Amino acid sequence: MIYDIRHVTTYSYESPVSYSRCSLRLEPRTGDGQQLVSHAVEIRPKPADRAVRHDFFGTHTEIIVIETSHRSLRIDSRSRVSVSRTAPGRAAPSPEWEGVREVAFEATSLGPDSPIGYIFASPLVPVQQPVTAYASRSFPKGAGILAGAVDLMHRIRTEFKYDPKATVISTPLAEVFEKRHGVCQDFAHVMIAGLRGLGLPAAYVSGYLRTNPPPGQPRLQGADATHAWVALWCGEGLGWIGFDPTNNILVENDHIVLAVGRDFSDVSPVDGIIVGSRKQKLAVAVDVLLVG
Structure with missing residues (x-):
């Protein structure tokens, strides 16, 4: 099966934020019956710096830094993934x-x-x-x-x-x-x-x-x-x-x-720190569409 996935995360801030540093774990894994076909992340406002690393668990983690003042942060992740895995039967034999x-x-x-x-x-x-x-x-x-x-x-x-x-x-x-x-x-x-x-x-x-x-x-x-x-x-x-x-x-x-x-x-798909004050609102929208 092939899926198109769109995962949009939007932060809205009550007052301007002067600095953000976030870790994004939004790229689906390859392995265990799953293959990543494509992946892209659009971020607004545009980050001053983007760097990628893999943590101990093998997770693709992107670090972004935003240095321009902003009242909202929108992270739009789009992926295509192929999945083909078979689970054992619920009553299948297994080791003690x-x-x-x-x-x-x-x-x-x-x-x-x-x-x-x-x-x-x-x-x-x-x-x-x-x-x-x-x-x-x-x-x-x-x-x-x-x-x-x-x-x-x-x-x-x-x-x-x-x-x-x-x-x-x-x-x-x-x-x-x-x-x-x-x-x-x-x-x-x-x-x-x-x-x-x-x-x-x-x-x-x-x-x-x-x-x-x-x-x-x-x-x-x-x-x-x-x-x-x-x-x-x-x-x-x-x-x-x-x-x-x-x-x-x-x-x-x-x-x-x-x-x-x-x-x-x-x-956590998105976490990090901001320099700002007052409240913030978080909105997350996800679409998982079977395309093949």
Whole structure:
């Protein structure tokens, strides 16, 4: 499948901003059944400097600096991506989860695909006993890692309520877990925390999910959104498998990967600093169109 993706981020400032420095993680990845065909970012006002680097996790990160006074910042990212991946069946055989845990802790590579970088707590995903206990009910002794992850994903989907008004980015994991309300970012963080509490390597994945309007209704421009899910290392044979707890599905061709990290703080599409005062407003519009 081939997708055209447009992701427009607009900041509006109550008073002029004299300086901005932003990190952009807007280029979709190549790998794991996904191929980037083209990518371009238009920025207004025009940056004084643009530089590209790849972080530890392999994410393409563009640093922009704007030195002219401005009341708005518009970042218009356009990408074309080809996706062809197949997830294992939900009941497919897989190694015992305890064995996968042992192999992961013995990993010697420190590369971005190594499981060792995703075992331990991270800034937004602390390891907490109540969350570990919750996850452990899906992983009885000797269970296959795939079956355990599928069960945990299903439980989060059915026992947590999707509620965009319940949380913000700074809402602590413990509060999300206690309230059982949140959005895709929260559900991914809860699943990752439970898996890491069991010693299993789990990564946070940001990206896009193709959505379809209800029958008979037109597709609204800009109505899509960024999405988040979990990648779990299931052993050397299966490798990294994607799990979407918001929708209770394994990741296949409707998911487009933007960036991978330990939690949201590693993969925020746009972040940075400004020199200014007063309030700002943020508007984000995303379109994911199937073109082939």
